[in-house]
Amino acid sequence: MIINFHFDIDDEVINLADEEIPGIKDWIEDLKNFDAISFKDLILSRIGENLDYRNSVHREKYANVRVVRDSINEEIFVYDEGKEKIFDDILKRFQKILQAIKATYDQRLRANGQIDFDQIIEYAFEIIKKLNLSYKYVMIDEFQDTNLLQYEIASLISKDTNLFIVGDEKQAIYSFQGGEIEVFKKAIDEKFGKSEDMSVNYRSDKDLLEFVNTVFEKLFANNDLLIKDNFSASFQKLDPNSKEKGNVEFLITSKDDENTLDEKEAENIAKYIKSIMEGKRHPKIKEYIDKKEKAIAIVFDAKTKIKTYKEALNKYGIECKISGGDNFWSKDEIKDIFFVLKTITLDKRALNDFTKYYLVGALKSNILHFKEKDIYELLKRNEEIDIEKFIPQDYLSQVPHQLARNLFVKSGAYLTYDNFEQTLANIEELISEIIALENEYGYDLAKIVNILESNIFEAEKEDAFYESEMANSIELCSIHSTKGLDYPMVILAQSSKDLLKQSSSEGIKFEKFTDLDGKEHVLVGFKIKEYKPISYRVLSIVSKLKHMEEKKRLLYVALTRAKHNIVISINDKPANNSYAQMILSAIDENFEELQEKENIELEKLQIDIVKADDLKEIEPTKEHKEYEIVPPLPKLSFPTNDENINIGSLNVAALIGTAVHEIIELYHDDFDEKYIDKVIDKYALWEYEDLIKQKIEKFKESKTYQELKEAKEKYFELNYELEGQAGRIDLLYKNENKWIIVDFKTGKEKDYSSQLHEYKKALEELGFQNIEAKLEYLDI
Numbered sequence: 001m002i003i004n005f006h007f008d009i010d011d012e013v014i015n016l017a018d019e020e021i022p023g024i025k026d027w028i029e030d031l032k033n034f035d036a037i038s039f040k041d042l043i044l045s046r047i048g049e050n051l052d053y054r055n056s057v058h059r060e061k062y063a064n065v066r067v068v069r070d071s072i073n074e075e076i077f078v079y080d081e082g083k084e085k086i087f088d089d090i091l092k093r094f095q096k097i098l099q100a101i102k103a104t105y106d107q108r109l110r111a112n113g114q115i116d117f118d119q120i121i122e123y124a125f126e127i128i129k130k131l132n133l134s135y136k137y138v139m140i141d142e143f144q145d146t147n148l149l150q151y152e153i154a155s156l157i158s159k160d161t162n163l164f165i166v167g168d169e170k171q172a173i174y175s176f177q178g179g180e181i182e183v184f185k186k187a188i189d190e191k192f193g194k195s196e197d198m199s200v201n202y203r204s205d206k207d208l209l210e211f212v213n214t215v216f217e218k219l220f221a222n223n224d225l226l227i228k229d230n231f232s233a234s235f236q237k238l239d240p241n242s243k244e245k246g247n248v249e250f251l252i253t254s255k256d257d258e259n260t261l262d263e264k265e266a267e268n269i270a271k272y273i274k275s276i277m278e279g280k281r282h283p284k285i286k287e288y289i290d291k292k293e294k295a296i297a298i299v300f301d302a303k304t305k306i307k308t309y310k311e312a313l314n315k316y317g318i319e320c321k322i323s324g325g326d327n328f329w330s331k332d333e334i335k336d337i338f339f340v341l342k343t344i345t346l347d348k349r350a351l352n353d354f355t356k357y358y359l360v361g362a363l364k365s366n367i368l369h370f371k372e373k374d375i376y377e378l379l380k381r382n383e384e385i386d387i388e389k390f391i392p393q394d395y396l397s398q399v400p401h402q403l404a405r406n407l408f409v410k411s412g413a414y415l416t417y418d419n420f421e422q423t424l425a426n427i428e429e430l431i432s433e434i435i436a437l438e439n440e441y442g443y444d445l446a447k448i449v450n451i452l453e454s455n456i457f458e459a460e461k462e463d464a465f466y467e468s469e470m471a472n473s474i475e476l477c478s479i480h481s482t483k484g485l486d487y488p489m490v491i492l493a494q495s496s497k498d499l500l501k502q503s504s505s506e507g508i509k510f511e512k513f514t515d516l517d518g519k520e521h522v523l524v525g526f527k528i529k530e531y532k533p534i535s536y537r538v539l540s541i542v543s544k545l546k547h548m549e550e551k552k553r554l555l556y557v558a559l560t561r562a563k564h565n566i567v568i569s570i571n572d573k574p575a576n577n578s579y580a581q582m583i584l585s586a587i588d589e590n591f592e593e594l595q596e597k598e599n600i601e602l603e604k605l606q607i608d609i610v611k612a613d614d615l616k617e618i619e620p621t622k623e624h625k626e627y628e629i630v631p632p633l634p635k636l637s638f639p640t641n642d643e644n645i646n647i648g649s650l651n652v653a654a655l656i657g658t659a660v661h662e663i664i665e666l667y668h669d670d671f672d673e674k675y676i677d678k679v680i681d682k683y684a685l686w687e688y689e690d691l692i693k694q695k696i697e698k699f700k701e702s703k704t705y706q707e708l709k710e711a712k713e714k715y716f717e718l719n720y721e722l723e724g725q726a727g728r729i730d731l732l733y734k735n736e737n738k739w740i741i742v743d744f745k746t747g748k749e750k751d752y753s754s755q756l757h758e759y760k761k762a763l764e765e766l767g768f769q770n771i772e773a774k775l776e777y778l779d780i
Helices: 011-020 024-030 039-050 065-071 081-112 117-130 148-157 181-191 206-219 261-277 283-290 306-315 332-345 356-364 372-381 400-410 420-441 445-460 463-467 534-559 579-586 650-667 673-682 686-700 703-710 753-765
Strands: 137-140 162-165 247-253 296-300 474-478 487-492 509-514 520-525 562-571 599-601 606-611 714-722 725-735 738-745 771-777
Touching (some): 247 261, 261 296, 261 306, 332 356, 332 420, 332 445, 509 534, 562 579, 650 725, 650 738, 703 725
Parallel strands (some): 137 162, 247 562, 296 487
Antiparallel strands (some): 714 725
16 A cells, blocks of 8 residues: 655556556546545545455455554544644754753763663673674574664674574564564674575474464565565464374354353363363373373463463363463562552552551562661661652653563663563563553553552462462463473463554654665654644554564464464454454454354365354363452451550551461461561561461461361452441351351450351351351460
């Protein structure tokens, strides 16, 4: 498609357009006559008639036109010359301001004898230029993740040596840390007289590779428009080494009135896996599960709904692990960034003994990295602590996802973690989650942080879940975290969701690109109040194109992790910009027709279709009662009156009660010392460590603890609401045929009979029978 906003199209361009769409030459000439047809109507009429991506005749040739077509609306035809001049003027002034800020920043760093992470790389580049390095061979792995400055450093090191690089541009999925496909292609063009294609795949079975080749021959088709397509991967056919066929399936979930689509899809996936475990399909995968070996990866573009899928698997008696054994929300880097963001939102003048634990978490984080001794001294002085003094002011003025990225990536904090590449991938997932929340709630940092906190709190309750050997067979993970790994079966979940919702729509847009003549351009755009300058609108389209190209590469990584089976889970009608729609378009299918088929016959491949009705005989493992659950009450409602604490603050006493309760809830299986210390650190209760551990020891000696270990059904913090009265039961478990209510008390004994009676009455009204209620005192 060729659009020229100045109406001065030369003959060469007109002839080129006419070769692509016969007859359009007459229409373009008519543009000069404004009485003939409006520019907007012309473009829309020609796209609707000749470039409809839903028409299979044109699908292959114009596969990439969809993003541009869908971007065309009223605003793209608006041009305000006055506001464009204002934009140019602001941009020039803004450039001068940034140059002054950068100069001042560099001067202060020099005065303090400091350098930042960017300067480490820049200075390394300058130093290497002055050194006489003599290496015979230089090898660089994972070259597709290289940025321009890293490439220039590598070029200097290998100037007079033999350079050998290994990379796959189709697996370039780290653009958030500066990895650029353009750098990969530039290196191939500039440095190498010879390249060796590695087309033989030693991982996947034949039918899987046939499916991958069919899909990505279309998705990676090179369709140059007005700019050089230097952000897209090139297609390379994969040849199988395996003689096995393998299997590709679509798992179809239809909408119902009782559950959300996520819940319904999660249940279908759980039923599908349970049917394998029951021997109804895929015996080879069942064999892996029976041997407690790695068998199935359920992969997600982002793990924001992972709790829903974990609960569905648990309902059907299927244990799993998350991201190689760690819950995403429990990872140190996620908690570090949460603590800093949370502390920024707090009123520093009103910090109490409870909310100070957020401050302690922020100070201890790898972002601010205060020593514990220094933190203790700060708290001891009881002075107002403003962590914003330790954060660059330009970070604080940014929207939440940019603030999070700069705190972690631009600051170089990610380098302080083991496996920093995986850490970066986890942070990118978090940033995608924050962008999705921004799209839903705006830029309210406090609101976004509160939602993140609920995810982290829920994750902490699940840490002990991952110890089972059976959990090794089934994994819930992001696509990023699977890179370099393989699994007998890969299930792609949430393939129908709109991937463009993760793309930021606000702020300053910046892109580098190369035109068809090879000239490089840098373009900046931002809004002038409600007006969107031409550069901003162009960049919006380019950034969407780049975002979707990276999503194609993520899909490639996901599908090429599988050894024997690929399952694409598709729910309801897929969004236009979804993994499911990419796949369906590539094989000339649509969702409506898919629901009526038993399988899809391609030239060299059959794709089987599994529907909800095919799984209706699969039943949950456990009987699940229906309770009316209300949002969790504040954890400070946990009562305590501990006279052994020689302090004048009931808040600290309450924190000790909360910590003891949390340790019992999360780690009652074995009370591992490191997990107990983790909770003590969380609430900054180091002075009371011995007291807390003594209370835990007392509980371990109790009859309640012995019964709890043997109980098959147990629930902590069961919230209820009856007749407008809300409450929460600390612990409910089933001992033989009797339900036992336990209310923990960390203080002295007194009469709580009315409270126990209320709990018992609430459960009776909820349908429980044969109930006993008791107190468990943990005073020492």
